[in-house]
Amino acid sequence: MEDFDVFTNEINYTKQFCLNILNKYVNDAPPTPNGPNYQCGHKLLAEECLASGKEAECAFHLSESVSASLRTMAVYRDEQIKAANNKLLKITSFIKPVQDIIDGNPVSKHEEKLFPFLSRDTTDITKLFSHLDTADVAPFHKRYLRFSLENNVENLQKILRELPKEWSIVQLTAPYNPNENLKPQIEYKIEINSLYLTMYSNEYLDRTDFGPMTVNIPANFTKEGEKPLFTELYSLLEDNYKTIDNAQFLNNKRLVQNYWSRREDIDLRMKSVINVMDKDWLGGFGSLLTGKLIDSDLTEKIVRLVDNAISDWGFVKLNKKQKVLLYNLIGSCSTMTSHQIKSCIRRILTEHGNTHEIRQVLQVSDCPTCSKDFRFSNELCLKCLSKCFEAIHHFTLVDGIKAFSQVATQIKENDEWACLKKAKRHPVVLIVDEALDTFPWETLPIINHHPVSRMENIHFTYYLYKMHETRIQDGYFTARAEVGRYVINPEKNLDRMERRMNSFVRYWCDKWEGHVGTAPDPAKFLTYLTDADVFLYCGHGDGCHFANGGANGAGVEGATGARAIAILSGCGSVRLQATPARCPPAAAHHHLHVAGSPMVVGMLWEVTDLEVDKMVSTLVSLCVPSQAPLPWPQVGKQAWNQGVLDTEVESKGPVIDERDLLRAMCRARGSTSYVMIASSMVARGLPVRILDK
Structure with a gap:
């Protein structure tokens, strides 16, 4: 403990102290941890890594934070199958840990003298079990399902390199919510105010040595007179259930007409949910959900177009993350509105720059809402972000938005780029947090014609891939x-x-x-x-x-x-x-x-x-x-x-x-x-x- 004040009976923990506790909790997790607790710990660590600019570590912790209990189920089932085929499995599973302890702690000559007093049959027992194979022969894709030290950043990156290059692998994760421990599920499940979108594999990300990468997107905000999106979706699904369930009791024309009227109303409400997800929630960041273009020449043209704009306007301070985000946005801008594009460009240029540089030039003396102690750039107001951008790049944010908006306009209006809107793409593997799984992501306008499949987590994606590897061709x-x-x-x-x-x-x-x-x-x-x-x-x-x-x-x-x-x-x-x-x-x-x-x-x-x-x-x-x-x-x-x-x-x-x-x-x-x-x-x-x- 630190700084214990005997007069106030309060304990003030430093940030590093809390991080040490969190790391110990996550890294010392038992072989079969409590799924929700394990996931919460990794979400907290992911947030700390993202605030520190540790993109790969953030992605790893987010990969561990979804569907952990499914991994436990798979491990348990695998143990059942092995035990059914090998009656001595339980015995050999105890021998190996004991043998590891003995091998790691050599016995001294003095201690060896004690063994005759402990057992007179050790030689016979050793001979009896000598033929048993205690080696861990489970393949890596099964070991990675388990909760062990093999679950780390390096092995995650190894898995991503091994999975089919055609896949775009994207994860949507809800942030940690402490109310999960305090409130009923029906209450805390609507309290999501943002989400993390992680790109593990992406056509522009794969071109760099940068990644995986994560962006934080505000969610569930409301306009005046509207329900929060989560509240509306769950209310809509409840009404849909009641309408369909009561259909069996329709026995006159008026009730039948009312039934069809309610069905039409529910349909309009779902259209509205999808529209809010697309326009007000994801906006231009929906471009990160798209698959890799099958025509690689189109990809090259998009990269050249953005790179030329960067060099022409003198964006010497853009980092790799900003460039990857711009490539994705421009590559999908033909299906977006002008407002979505400009809003996303503004956020890419201001919120995803170098936070160290922003802290150096940030002046908050005249701003009542901003502080130099911010963790993420999106905590700052637009006025302060604009001033920081101008100080770093030596021209206005308006000019920066204009530069890339012109590139987007060129793609949207030039006949040369007409093929981009209908260009075929490789599959998207969409990993969705359990808290976000109810949303109809596949019907978002930007990907509703793309091949999209959901998976529980990166562990099961790799598990199924290795199980069927011989039958997988071109992704x-x-x-x-x-x-x-x-x-x-x-x-x-x-x-x-x-x-x-x-x-x-x-x-x-x-x-x-x-x-x-x-x-x-x-x-x-x-x-x-x-x-x-x-x-x-x-x-x-x-x-x-x-x-x-x-x-x-x-x-x-x-x-x-x-x-x-x-x-x-x-x-x-x-x-x-x-x-x-x-x-x-x-x-x-x-x-x-x-x-x-x-x-x-x-x-x-x-x-x-x-x-x-x-x-x-x-x-x-x-x-x-x-x-x-x-x-x-x-x-x-x-x-x-x-x-x-x-x-x-x-x-x-x-x-x-x-x-x-x-x-x-x-x-x-x-x-x-x-x-x-x-x-x-x-x-x-x-x-x-x-x-x-």
Whole structure:
């Protein structure tokens, strides 16, 4: 302790003292720590590293701060499997730590004399266990899931270099909130005022020796008369649930009209949420969510354009972080408004400069709100930041904004750059903090046509990648769809959905096998996950409860070596289910990923079966090869509710297939007119491309 005042009975801790406690807490974490506590500790350390300009260390701590409990689940399941195959595992697991202690602490000659008194059978015991292999042979991708000294900055960077170069890996993290320890979840989950956006891999970041890098973005601020964004989203989802749940009680025309009116109102509110996320929340920093351009020549042209502006205007003080941010902004400016671009340029030039230089030139004598003791530049007012910029660069902030706005205008208005807006991009792996997972990130205008897949953390991204490495080409898990399995309406209470999806499967995937109107037994459900290329579930929820009772009670995790791409069309099938107190949320895709499934497609919240049937059937028809006579969009569906398809229609020309599952999802979302339904569908796992026969 430091500076204990016996008269006031107070203890004043220095900043370094608090940091030492925090480092000890994080670094001395037990082998299976409490997930939420472990995550909070790393979030606090990440903030300290970011304030000190330690970008790589900040990124590492943020990587450790998401979905920690899922890692514990995977480690536990792996231990179960090893113990089932090796009855002596528990014995050998105790031998190695003891042997390490003995090897690290040599016994003196005097102490050796004590051994005969301790045991007369040590020789026989040594011989008995000499044949046991106590070496830790677990591969690195499994060891990195564990909580050990191997989780460090150097190994994180090693993993990032090993992952496919095509991927852009981005993480969205909510900051530490002390109220998690004091308030119910329903209260503290709406108290997020900013988020950290971390780029682990990015086409402009990869060109430099700088990175990973993190920016702090204000969030959840409100305009007068509006609800905070988190409050509005959760209120919207609650209203959506009640509306859909009460639909079964509609028994007259007035109630039916009221139902459709509420559905339209909910849809408009979701559009508003997405608009606020895009315009007022992320703004120009949404450019950091985009994937790498497939056309590398376009990337080179963007870099040259920005570099020329920097040299022409004399920006000799811009650091590497500012340059990377500008490259990303200019590379995506064709889909942004002028206000978004200018606001983002201002923040890049003022808030992400060298804080040491800002402190040197900062004059706060006339400013009642700013202090030289600031931690982050965005704590300063715009007036002080503008003065600091002018003192450092020797021209005004207005001129700085003008310089790069002209570059953006050139791209937006010049026909030479028209191709940039529709240019194809490589996949984005989006790691989303559990507190931010409910938001429909994939439907933001800047990435709603990009291939985007969510992952729990960098650990599981690497784990699944190494598990399926031999099948990954050009950044995609290469799958086939020759073996398909399905479970449709197993609870026998969605008759129209059963008729629709059964008729679709028989028409488009006539070689697939499955259950319709009945539930498979647990063993059969597990074989569907291990034997099939694609597994389709159409029913309530995620369907994984049908695996309970199989494989020694392990549920879907008993499907060791699962290879199926799982498409789960039920309500909230890939939603993180909130749990009491501070327990970590649970989800079906967690268990499927532990079992090895490379991809899970599902819904974030409650949906209606007809609109989901449209999306799922469109998705499957785009990415699964078929011998059907007509493309699915051209098939007559006037009597689809009765399970009748009209193929006696005139062909309207070819429909372009899309074997990239993530791109097919972008197109499939367009098959419903409801934004609430379209934005619910997300992919979790490795980017997938389905091969033609």
